[in-house]
Amino acid sequence: MRRWIFALFAIVAALTLTAAGAPAARKLRVVATIPDLKALTEAVGGDLVDVDTLSRGTVNAHEMEVRPSMMLKLRKADALVENGLELDMWVDVAVQGANNANVVRGAPGVIDISRGISVLEVPSVRVDRSMGDVHPLGNPHYSLDPGLAPIITQNIVDGLSRVAPEHRTTFEHNRQVFLGQLDQHMAEWTKIMEPVKGSKVVVYHPQWIYFLARFGLLEAGWVEDRPGIPPSPQHLVRLVRKMKDEGVKALIYAPWNDQKLATRVAEEAGAKTVLLAQMVGGVKGADSYISAIDYNVKTLAKALRP
Amino acid sequence: MRVWIITGLLVGLVISATPVGAQEAETLRRELEQMRKQFENAQQQYQKAIETLSERLRRLETRPEPVVAPPAPPPPTTPLAQGLGQGQMAPPSATDILRPRQPFGLYQQRGTGQLLFDMGIAGDFVGNITQPNVDKANAGTFTGRENRFFPREVELALFGQIDPFARGEVRIEAGEETPGPETTVRLAEAHLTLLTLPYGLQLKMGQMRARFGLTNVIHEHDLPFVDRPDVLRVFFGEEGLSEKGAEFTWVPDLPFYLEALAGVFNGDNETAFGRGKLNEPLVTGRLRSFLELSDTSAIQFGASLAHGTTADRLRSTLIGYEIKYKYRPDGWLHPLLTLASEGIYSIRRVEVSDDTAVFEKRTRDRFGWYGHAELQPLRRWAFGARYDSTQYPVNPGWQWAVEPYVSFFPSEFLRFRLAYKHTDRSHRDGFTDNGGSARIMDELLFQASFILGAHPAHPF
Numbered sequence: 001m002r003r004w005i006f007a008l009f010a011i012v013a014a015l016t017l018t019a020a021g022a023p024a025a026r027k028l029r030v031v032a033t034i035p036d037l038k039a040l041t042e043a044v045g046g047d048l049v050d051v052d053t054l055s056r057g058t059v060n061a062h063e064m065e066v067r068p069s070m071m072l073k074l075r076k077a078d079a080l081v082e083n084g085l086e087l088d089m090w091v092d093v094a095v096q097g098a099n100n101a102n103v104v105r106g107a108p109g110v111i112d113i114s115r116g117i118s119v120l121e122v123p124s125v126r127v128d129r130s131m132g133d134v135h136p137l138g139n140p141h142y143s144l145d146p147g148l149a150p151i152i153t154q155n156i157v158d159g160l161s162r163v164a165p166e167h168r169t170t171f172e173h174n175r176q177v178f179l180g181q182l183d184q185h186m187a188e189w190t191k192i193m194e195p196v197k198g199s200k201v202v203v204y205h206p207q208w209i210y211f212l213a214r215f216g217l218l219e220a221g222w223v224e225d226r227p228g229i230p231p232s233p234q235h236l237v238r239l240v241r242k243m244k245d246e247g248v249k250a251l252i253y254a255p256w257n258d259q260k261l262a263t264r265v266a267e268e269a270g271a272k273t274v275l276l277a278q279m280v281g282g283v284k285g286a287d288s289y290i291s292a293i294d295y296n297v298k299t300l301a302k303a304l305r306p
Numbered sequence: 307m308r309v310w311i312i313t314g315l316l317v318g319l320v321i322s323a324t325p326v327g328a329q330e331a332e333t334l335r336r337e338l339e340q341m342r343k344q345f346e347n348a349q350q351q352y353q354k355a356i357e358t359l360s361e362r363l364r365r366l367e368t369r370p371e372p373v374v375a376p377p378a379p380p381p382p383t384t385p386l387a388q389g390l391g392q393g394q395m396a397p398p399s400a401t402d403i404l405r406p407r408q409p410f411g412l413y414q415q416r417g418t419g420q421l422l423f424d425m426g427i428a429g430d431f432v433g434n435i436t437q438p439n440v441d442k443a444n445a446g447t448f449t450g451r452e453n454r455f456f457p458r459e460v461e462l463a464l465f466g467q468i469d470p471f472a473r474g475e476v477r478i479e480a481g482e483e484t485p486g487p488e489t490t491v492r493l494a495e496a497h498l499t500l501l502t503l504p505y506g507l508q509l510k511m512g513q514m515r516a517r518f519g520l521t522n523v524i525h526e527h528d529l530p531f532v533d534r535p536d537v538l539r540v541f542f543g544e545e546g547l548s549e550k551g552a553e554f555t556w557v558p559d560l561p562f563y564l565e566a567l568a569g570v571f572n573g574d575n576e577t578a579f580g581r582g583k584l585n586e587p588l589v590t591g592r593l594r595s596f597l598e599l600s601d602t603s604a605i606q607f608g609a610s611l612a613h614g615t616t617a618d619r620l621r622s623t624l625i626g627y628e629i630k631y632k633y634r635p636d637g638w639l640h641p642l643l644t645l646a647s648e649g650i651y652s653i654r655r656v657e658v659s660d661d662t663a664v665f666e667k668r669t670r671d672r673f674g675w676y677g678h679a680e681l682q683p684l685r686r687w688a689f690g691a692r693y694d695s696t697q698y699p700v701n702p703g704w705q706w707a708v709e710p711y712v713s714f715f716p717s718e719f720l721r722f723r724l725a726y727k728h729t730d731r732s733h734r735d736g737f738t739d740n741g742g743s744a745r746i747m748d749e750l751l752f753q754a755s756f757i758l759g760a761h762p763a764h765p766f
């Protein structure tokens with residue numbers, strides 16, 4: 001028995017030494033909690049970083065199940081990029097199981113990209129769970145607003161530079177290149193959305209406010225009764241009536257929302273359902289940050305056009 | 307004549323100079339206009355930049371200072387071949403760890419009204435209805451509380467970072483242990499975890515639920531069924547394996563997930579050990595791995611070991627296996643299918659005696675296990691069943707049970723559960739208190755659980 005234990009220990013130790021003995025000239029290993037942050041970190045880090053993400057664009061980033069595979073990714077990470085504002089708090093549990101000092105809270109490798117964001121929907125009154133799964137620090141879905149990319153990417157530059165200060169100039173250069181590309185698209189997106197500016201839309205979950213505000217659209221209501229709480233029949237009746245009264249033409253939903261319910265509500269209200277990419281990878285073709293925003297802009301504008 | 311020549315030259319000069327002067331003025335005017343526009347553009351850009359920076363500064367000033375190193379000034383770009391690492395946090399040395407630190411250093415940096423840790427309350431109320439003979443024998447699933455509705459566990463949990471190096475967690479529980487108006491308050495867990503040890507190591511010390519198998523570490527309100535599986539209650543007692551001591555975990559840097567654990571505890575658990583001395587400690591071990599079969603399904607498996615001494619100073623060893631599979635369709639908020647099983651093999655030295663004298667010491671080999679399946683086709687509803695089968699650790703005989711249940715979740719923070727449990731024991735002996743009998747039991751179990759405030763995310 002003892003021989004078996006020693007043999008097992010020796011195998012594990014040998015594998016560890018092999019893995020740890022990687023050459024010094026390696027890329028910076030970064031883990032991002034959500035795909036948007038992966039895409040933006042790749043844009044800033046370029047060839048100097050290897051970025052992985054803990055969630056996918058089709059899932060609800062609020063309620064991630066913490067899998068040991070997340071711990072495995074974090075075990076090897078030099079830095080962790082997190083959304084903050086309580087969207088990805090689950091990462092704390094994964095970090096605890098990763099046994100990696102680089103990514104524990106307070107370490108220089110932990111990059112919270114919400115710093116400096118003008119957060120929307122910050123509760124101005126006392127909040128509790130009777131209001132649903134509210135975010136006391138404000139709406140955390142700001143990465144859907146391409147206009148906030150300069151702040152987000154600046155935070156990423158600052159964070160990556162804490163871990164690898166020798167590459168700061170390169171990170172800053174990559175950021176400028178990316179923002180230049182984004183600026184070009186922004187002009188196009190603004191032009192596309194101009195004719196539908198001021199239109200009212202209903203959303204399934206209150207996660208689109210930054211995107212809507214950027215392009216001058218108005219949020220007329222939510223399918224969810226309260227954030228995270230499935231709707232009651234009474235709520236849906238009121239919502240349909242409101243949509244009809246206010247001439248709402250589109251109901252926006254994400255891949256993880258109940259598509260059947262969204263379709264039923266939209267049909268009853270005489271509106272169209274619009275599946276948007278809540279994050280990079282949320283729908284087919286939304287493989288990069290720019291393509292995800294591009295998809296959202298063009299799809300929504302098409303649905304809202306008379 | 308000379309005068310005329312000079313005058314003519316001057317006039318010629320003036321005439322020829324006039325268009326040049328006009329051209330220069332025009333050029334100057336254009337340049338001036340261009341400069342004015344550039345100046346206005348620059349002014350606008352600076353104004354925007356100042357506004358953005360002012361807003362950023364205002365927000366930064368209203369936030370607590372981050373506990374991070376300030377960014378270094380940008381040095382010249384170096385080739386990638388030089389590698390990384392200058393800015394990475396080096397693992398603390400032994401002297402770093404031993405150096406006295408201001409324990410409440412972070413407290414001074416807090417914002418107005420901000421707590422520096424999370425707190426949550428979990429309430430778990432259970433009830434059961436069973437036959438009178440089971441009630442009389444005090445041998446139901448909730449021993450001594452048959453045919454009652456009571457708070458099993460109302461837990462106050464406080465958790466958060468102690469400092470940049472460690473995390474703390476305290477759980478205080480209150481619940482009914484004996485029938486009546488009284489509830490007992492006790493310290494369920496209190497431990498700290500050193501998070502920044504080198505080489506993938508972590509140390510947890512204090513009072514804790516030992517990480518033995520799948521469900522021992524889970525508190526009652528978080529269990530996927532109403533009651534703790536029979537095998538755990540039979541081999542570790544109603545509270546499970548809760549001990550005082552330390553656990554080391556090691557997650558080696560491998561291409562697959564592997565967690566190795568070693569623990570040293572007093573061995574206070576009276577059902578399995580009971581010696582309660584560090585010179586004859588309870589030692590535990592666990593190996594856990596995980597395979598992600600696809601984006602939608604995964605499997606976790608592991609083996610555990612606990613070796614200690616009983617109150618009679620006899621050896622007791624328990625070896626456990628665990629396996630759990632989950633299938634969560636893409637985009638679903640919950641798993642559609644969960645399958646799990648856990649088993650314990652107990653090797654225990656016992657004294658075999660009659661009423662008068664000790665005859666000899668013998669080894670008892672016993673085994674117990676359970677299998678669990680849960681189907682959650684709807685967000686609010688889950689249907690499941692558990693099958694238990696276990697021998698008794700010392701006495702002869704065994705029991706099996708089947709427990710179908712249904713769970714209803716109005717929200718993430720509220721859950722109701724209804725279950726029926728049928729238990730069949732091979733012997734009446736040991737379950738005949740007060741003239742009752744609990745060889746065969748039928749129980750209706752119900753549960754209401756809620757969470758107030760913060761609650762850590764659930765692991766796989």
